[in-house]
Amino acid sequence: MDSQPVMPSKYERFKIETKPAPHVYQIPNKFDVSAKKVRLAAMLLHEAFEFKLNKEVVLSRPCIYGVFGGRFGGFKPLKQKCVGCMRCVQEYPHIMTVKHSDSYKRLGDSFWTPEAVFTIWNEASTGKIPVKGMGYKGGFGGEGFDGIWTDMSEIVRPTRDGVYGREYISTSVDVGRKPTSVDFGKIDKTPSTVEIPVPIIFDKVPVGNGAARSAVGKAAEKLGTFYISRQRTTFDFGPANLIPIVDEESIQDLVQSPAAIVEYEADKSDIFEKLASALPRSIIIARVPLREESAMAACKLARQGVHGLHLYADYHGQDYSKDSKHVSAALKEVHQELVKEGLRDQVTVIASGGIALAEHVPKAIICGADLVGIDTTVLVALQAEFKGETRDRANCQMKPREIDPEWGAQRLVNLFGVWHDQLIEILSAMGMRDVRRLRGDIGRSMMDAELREQSFKGIAWAT
């Protein structure tokens, strides 16, 4: 019998290719190093005498990062090299001062801390996960996403060794409606779902120039994810990765060139039926602001037949209720109501607003989202300037800079690569092989407020 040649099957494990995309615009020095010059001169004289003019010893500097490696040593420190190790202050406390620079402290706004801005810049620039030694350095728990810890597996439950690629962990999610049963009368009327390899899409760019939007489009294409846009520039319209926001007037434009996924603003007009009829092959997502009645509105839309819900908070992650709450709490309410009504598995939930750091992705998913959208984070990665508060969706105080779209796309690919790797770390620790299993799994998380009440029960309040 002739043996059939074995054709190698095409298989590639999903991987985001990162490569350095250094900052184009100079970033502020994190630390400000300065020396009292007279004392420094006196110290050099003293050491010259002490070490008998042994130049090598006298000029050996108290920094292993090269801050004093310039021509003028401590008289003109290379501040950009300082990492805040404080050794110079330890050795010469009467001469040296190291502090966070004013320009660093001014970064961001009331939501975006300087540390968060630096984190995004570094992730977008290097494509590498932030690693540091000597434990955690921030505040304890807190509000919103900070008040959520993710679970880990230990001894009695298997973990997944996904970090170094020894076990595969899927980060793919499906977008679209999933009927709970087959209805032969509608079998051709529901578009199939779309699978994307990471549970992150680009929400519409808050304030953008053409280059920023182009970078987003290119990055989405490279990553196999989607970007949302209201703009209809030559570049934006048509590509497979665009999710256009449509209204009654623009429906007909799409009939000629339908998109795989479309969004409409459900709080402004009820056009789902028209959209479903005009775009039968498109997945239709209702865009809904999170506010008091969002849970009921979500259930109503799900019953109406929408394929997904895009629930958004403001850019600081606060919902639009009178007494605003964090997007994590608002999401949980909507998710739980959809579960209670037996509707949750039918619709895809996208969450956006306040998704600023890698850890916010798994936490939003734990709170009930299938995937998230990022917004101001995109502009931070592209080195946009903060001009005030970024909270208001209609008036976000950020100014995009002129950039090369290719550079911008690589920065965003890097950001996704790093966030993807960090998502894998969270899932590995939890022993999950699929991000889809994380959705709404509050049992695999720990809430600061709840734990505090349980563990500190019986401890009196100080008077």
Add this chain to the structure above:
Amino acid sequence: MGNLELIVEKHSERIHHGLEVLPTLRHGLPAGLGNKRWTAELILATYEMALTGEIPKNGLEYKIGDSGGGFDVLGWKNNGFAKVEPNKIDLSIPLNKREDGKKIEIPVPIYGGGMSFGSISLNFMLARARAAKKIGTYMSTGEGGYPDDIVPYRDHVITQVATGMFGVREETIQYAPIVEFKYAQGAKPGLGGHLLADKVTMAVARMRESSMFTSLYSPFPFHSVYSVEDHKKHVGWIKTVNPQALVSVKVSTPTDVDMVAIGSYYAGANIIHIDGGYGGTGAAPEIAKKNIAMPVEYAIPKVHDYLVSEGVRDDIVLIASGGIRTADDIAKAIALGADGCVVATAEAVAVGCTHCGNCERGRGCQVGITTTDPELSQFIEPEWGETRIVNLYNAWSKRLRSILAGFGLESIRDLRGRKDLLVRHK
């Protein structure tokens, strides 16, 4: 003396002098020092205690940090004047409460946590081992093996067996009075260890039986342990190699940490060591340190209460770590239900760590703690380091005695689970 020696001597002397001068605040509070957990004052107070063996007298905050939660929002009930002579207070705790096995007690409710050879310098490791011997307590090797230089201190050295099995040999298990299984660590709960290539020098590679300057990853978890029964086999393995050894099980703090603890007890562990999510010294992804597993403040009562309800609390030792910075943290952990604590970062701060977190960058730690750089490592002379760590423990002991004296407690063991002595601040 060659120039290299002169340079090392010069910087060593100046660093040591700086550690004496800075806590006096003669030059003010260094603006760029510290963070919310380890504030500048807490770091300087630790320097001062490591220098003098006394509680700071110049008003430096030495009890709490500024994290806004956990230990930092717990205080003590107003306990007034001392009701017991502080010097008569017993700070010792047993490390084996089971009927069988060697009875070991330590004179303070503290021992040193695992920091591996390779992640820290040999000189710092030696300083810790010497201090442990002097105090009469223990320090753990971490997972990087057991350098020959610490063999003379083996009666005070815990051998750690972790997933990479680096340097785990029959004799290092036989040396050990206590063997510690590291199932997880607070620095990176649920993730394996990672030693970056730059730190894998010839000595480190030899110890770990690996290649030089190649990154080393420890798997997670132990692929031989997926149940309590598997874990029991591990314990049995150690007991076969060294029947006298006590077994400590180091775990992190998942939602079901109480179940893990009871499972460890039934598998035969003498010590259940919970390492909270905010702790750790090893370089780790920032996302892991901040977000995975619960802080130890919340895990201690959960485990303590569960062990009490199962009726086994007095048969197993509960040790807490992960963010224990001060004597007050230790006392609070015990009041929440632990028997004692493990510390590591505080020992590093005692010898000059600034908690800057650049341990894995370039040549490693600038003051010779977390480095394998031959020049930088020399900044820590083992004898000097030993003295500072011993002093820190002495200062802490004084503070612990002062807390207990105020409540009229004659032994640290009487503080265990006394949440009623704590208060919460908003």
